[in-house]
Amino acid sequence: MPSKSTQATLATVAASAGVSVATVSKVLNGRSDVAPATRVLVQRLLVEHGYVHRSARPEQTATVELQVDGPLCAYSAEIVQGVMQAAAGSGAAVVVTSTEHMAGGVSWARGLIDAGRRAVITLAAEPTPAQLKVLLRAHLPVVVIDPMNVPASPVTSVGSTNFAGGMSATQHLLALGHRRIAYLGGPATAASNQARMHGYRAAMETAGVPVPAEYVRTAGFCYPHGIQEGTTLLDLPTPPTAVFAASDENALGIIQVARARGLRIAEDLSVVGFDDTQIATMTAPPLTTVRQPLREMGAVALHTALRLAAGEKVESRHIELATELVVRGSSLAV
Incomplete structure (x- = not known):
């Protein structure tokens, strides 16, 4: 009692x-x-x-493995924080490791079982079919946050309304009068990148604005990718007047490139990001961006993993949380 x-x-x-x-x-x-x-x-x-x-007695504590792809960045740090906060409130324990360990093949999956994990959460990475088979046989559920690919049917995933977010970002720039709008995206095959890019294209097509092939750039979601592809965009004979970047870090990369060329952000080049991480409010001017509820995504993944571990059924194998356009100072009318 x-x-x-x-x-x-x-x-x-x-x-x-x-x-x-x-x-x-x-x-x-x-x-x-x-x-x-x-x-x-x-x-x-x-x-x-x-x-x-x-x-909750120590021996009854559910331990969840959280696998993070690559080094922590502003985006992944927010999600990890959400997972940890949810675990603290649920009496669960979380072990954070790198997805590099997943390269161990089936032995990685067996290691999780031997360690007494109750569930696995992966960020932007999925177990291989062979690993998944071992985990499912051991009744060890897997939840993927922001999957790079469409997950296999036994896997539950948590993401956001990427298509709607991409469309709202582009519609915002169109409403400001921009027509030379470029897309600076993440990995070409990533499911979230594909959805954001399709949202961008849908908005442009609806407005009757053609998209030159050179205006669509894909590489990665990190700051160096923004610099790399931002340089390519601003080197074009007819550079864009606005860029929708598929992450806040991408947006910061092209902002840096623009400033190095003497361009004024918003007045000469409008930039919209995606994520609404803490860095979005640290730029000058503050970044207009599409907000993903990153901490909530982490919390939902943790609670879903615990429900599956307890043998409960979930309402959907893919959970999408709503995005929201946050207008700040990095976008202005032409």
Whole structure:
């Protein structure tokens, strides 16, 4: 039975969130019948109040493996933070490792089973069919965040409305009067890149604006890719007046290239990013971008993984959270 201090902490969190103690309890136990925004708020307050889920004994703690592809960047750090906050509120433990370990083949999957993992979450990477077969046989569920490819049917994935986000970013630039709008994207085969690019193309086609082949560049989602492809775009005989970049880091890359050439951001070149990471507000001018609810994506992945590990059925094998255009100072009318 919880002690009075534990009950008081639950009541304090509930009062701070403006919800009932029962709702806080549902969040702690990973229940699905809580609104996403309420869940994120309660999870944050649980951490701030230092609440400890005393009913969870160490031997009962569910440990989830979180595999992160490549070095942490602004985007992945936000998602990892969301996973960790959700785990703190659910009484789960998270082990963060690099997807380089997945190269170990089937032995990697067996190692997770031997280590007592209850579920696996991967960020922008998927297990191979052979690895997946071993994991599924051991009833070890896999949840992929922002998959690079369309996941296999037994895999649950969490992402955002990339197509709608790409369309809204491009429509914003079109509404400002831009017609020479370029797309600076991530890996050509990445599912999220494909969706954002198709959203861009759909907006351009609807507006009756042709897209020159040289205006579509794909490489990666990181800052150096923005510099590399941004240089190519601004070297064109007829360079764009606006660029929709498929990540905030890509946007910062082309902003750097533009400034090195004496161009003014917004006045001479409008730039829109994607993600709305912390760096979007650190640029001068602040970056117009499409907000992905990155921390919420991490939290949803964690709770979904725990539900699957408990033998529950999920409503959908692919969960998409809504994006939102955030207009700041990096985009102006021509």
